Amino acid sequence: MSNLSIEILSALDNAQNGYINSLDTKNMDGWLANYTTDGSYICIAAENEANNLPIALMLDDCYARLQDRVTYVTKVWAGTFEDYQTRHFTQRIGAEAVGNDTYKVITNYHILFTPEQGQTNVLVTGHYQDEIVLGDTALFKSKKAVMDTNVSPRYIVYPV
Amino acid sequence: MNAPEKYSPLVRWPAKVNEIPKEVFFREDVYQLELENIFYGPEWHPVAHTGELPNKGDFKTINVGERPILVVRGDDGDIRTFYNACAHRGNLLETRVSGNAVEFECPYHRWLFDLRGELRGAPGDDDFSPSYRKEDFGLPAIRSAEFMGLIFVTCSDETPELDEYLGRVKDALAITFNGDGRLKLLGYQKVLYDVNWKAYVDNDGYHAPLLHAAFKLLDWQGGKGEQYSTKNGHIGFESELKVPKDTGFLKDPTLLQFKGTASSKGSAIASTFPITVITKHMDMINIRFAFPRGVGQTEVHYGYYCHEDDDDEMVQHRIRQSSNMLGPTGLVSMEDASIFHRIHVGNHTPGNVTFQKGVKHEDRIWYDFKQNDEAGNLPRWEHYRQSLGFNREEA
Incomplete structure (x- = not known):
């Protein structure tokens, strides 16, 4: 049970909703806009995380890498992959203040994907470990997507 | 063939x-x-690298074809390869993909195997068949060989030696x-x-x-x-x-x-x-x-x-x-x-x-x-x- 105010929890939830909406609308510039300029993003399998193995599926440890992630999807890979639609479903399960308007937030996620042929399946499930800064705009200082799905069912184009 | x-x-x-x-x-x-x-x-299949199993008791499970394989570094430091199945009724022995163990126990009838694959005990063995001998029921080993730390296994006795095979x-x-x-x-x-x-x-x-x-x-x-x-x-x-x-x-x-x-x-x-x-x-x-x-x-x-x-x-x-x-x-x-x-x-x-x-x-x-x-x-x-x-x- 969080002791944060309804207003703060609502702001944190809005940040998460904005993040997943940018991905579900394939708006990579919008995805980048969710981060602070010193932000980072890591997507890693739970198996690696549990065994202190650092290899990730995506490792954007600086803002330049986040920018390059946008370039991967919109320029490098454009036209080479069979596209798919994602739907993210999230549930905040914990949040705490860590000072300087920054909050650590744990959120479960469940992502469905629908390729062009139309059959929907589970892409991955897991949880986010986030640091969110609440200023004029709520932004992610860091986001780590830990995937329970250690064996992903296909290639992954868009961030999780 | x-x-x-x-x-x-x-x-x-x-x-x-x-x-x-x-x-x-x-x-x-x-x-x-x-x-x-x-x-x-008669083919060799890579299943692990020694770098994945640095410590005694480290193990890894993987498949060759559809056969489950267990790779384990024993208490003597040697790496051995087995079919990942209990020597008794064939139950999948280890379900984790990797980890560290001191022994492997089948939960079905509690048969217990050490890190070298030898059977340490089986409950109720006084009532086992006349020809039963504990030493015959170690984990089923699979032939293995190594090149620069890469561990290969083969299901066949006819497979050439690994050095010749790799060429x-x-x-x-x-x-x-x-x-x-x-x-x-x-x-x-x-x-x-x-x-x-x-x-x-x-x-x-x-x-x-x-x-x-x-x-x-x-x-x-x-x-x-x-x-x-x-x-x-x-x-x-x-x-x-x-x-x-x-x-x-x-x-x-x-x-x-x-x-x-x-x-x-x-x-x-x-x-x-x-x-x-x-x-x-x-x-x-x-x-x-x-x-x-x-x-x-x-x-x-x-x-x-x-x-x-x-x-x-x-x-x-x-x-x-x-x-x-x-x-x-x-x-x-x-x-x-x-x-x-x-x-x-x-x-x-x-x-x-x-x-x-x-x-x-x-x-x-x-x-x-x-x-x-x-x-x-x-x-x-x-x-x-x-x-x-x-x-x-x-x-």
Whole structure:
């Protein structure tokens, strides 16, 4: 049970909703806009995380890498992959203040994907470990997507 | 080795060596024959690298074909390989993919095995059959051998010794393992592709500059190199190291830097029959353990490694490069992953697939190729055809 105010929890939830909406609308510039300029993003399998193995599926440890992630999807890979639609479903399960308007937030996620042929399946499930800064705009200082799905069912184009 | 009568006449193998019948990519009966003649036949299959099992009691589970395998480092430091099944009633013994153990206990009837696979105890053995002897019921061992830390297993007693089996592809393997194989595990990327195992491993030198836009966008030219194949289906690529120029295309060009030592220069790919691919590109050392999940799916475990002598900076560089360049989300490999499913669906159409790039002969097999030839896969297909006993049609 969080002791944060309804207003703060609502702001944190809005940040998460904005993040997943940018991905579900394939708006990579919008995805980048969710981060602070010193932000980072890591997507890693739970198996690696549990065994202190650092290899990730995506490792954007600086803002330049986040920018390059946008370039991967919109320029490098454009036209080479069979596209798919994602739907993210999230549930905040914990949040705490860590000072300087920054909050650590744990959120479960469940992502469905629908390729062009139309059959929907589970892409991955897991949880986010986030640091969110609440200023004029709520932004992610860091986001780590830990995937329970250690064996992903296909290639992954868009961030999780 | 011959195919049972019911199989061979049904697969019409074309006369031209550069044509492959599409039906082998989706037929269940062909897949069952592949399991028997290839995965359980006289071939060696990489299942682990010693760098994954550094400590006594470390273990790993994986498949060869559809058979579960347990690889474990014993209390004496030796690595042993077993079928991952209780010697009693065949229950899957270890369900974890990796870990550290002091013993293995089957929960069904509490039979207990030590790290060397020997049976330590079985409840109620006073009432066992007259011929029962505890020493006969150790874990079922599977034949194994090692090259530069890479552990191979084979289900067959007829498989040649590993050194002879690998042949020339040992050269490419040595490059991928920094010359000595003293590697440490950095982690895995695992994925299940909707593709027959043969199409997964049928990637070629022809497609690389065409499918992967990153090479063009980064003005990344491949170095001079060569491709060679062996009669038993292995393929080696060796080329000089070429690092992409900083064209300003990426905001963080440090990802593309080469920080290796002189001894680790060069790029190499070693593809061992039937399904394993091992690569060294720039500072990424990658072993792709793979096995079929039925006729239409292939599971791939991309294992990434550093070298025991790396300093912290080098390790961090390898982690960044490996996490962002290869695998099912990698800058220069995501497109491979996305193409696999399309190949599998397309191969359900009638006829043959055809190889063209680098095909010098249509009536015989040869073994040396240019770097960007797709014809380098043909000796592997010939070994596959012979392994399954399919007869080639008359020209």
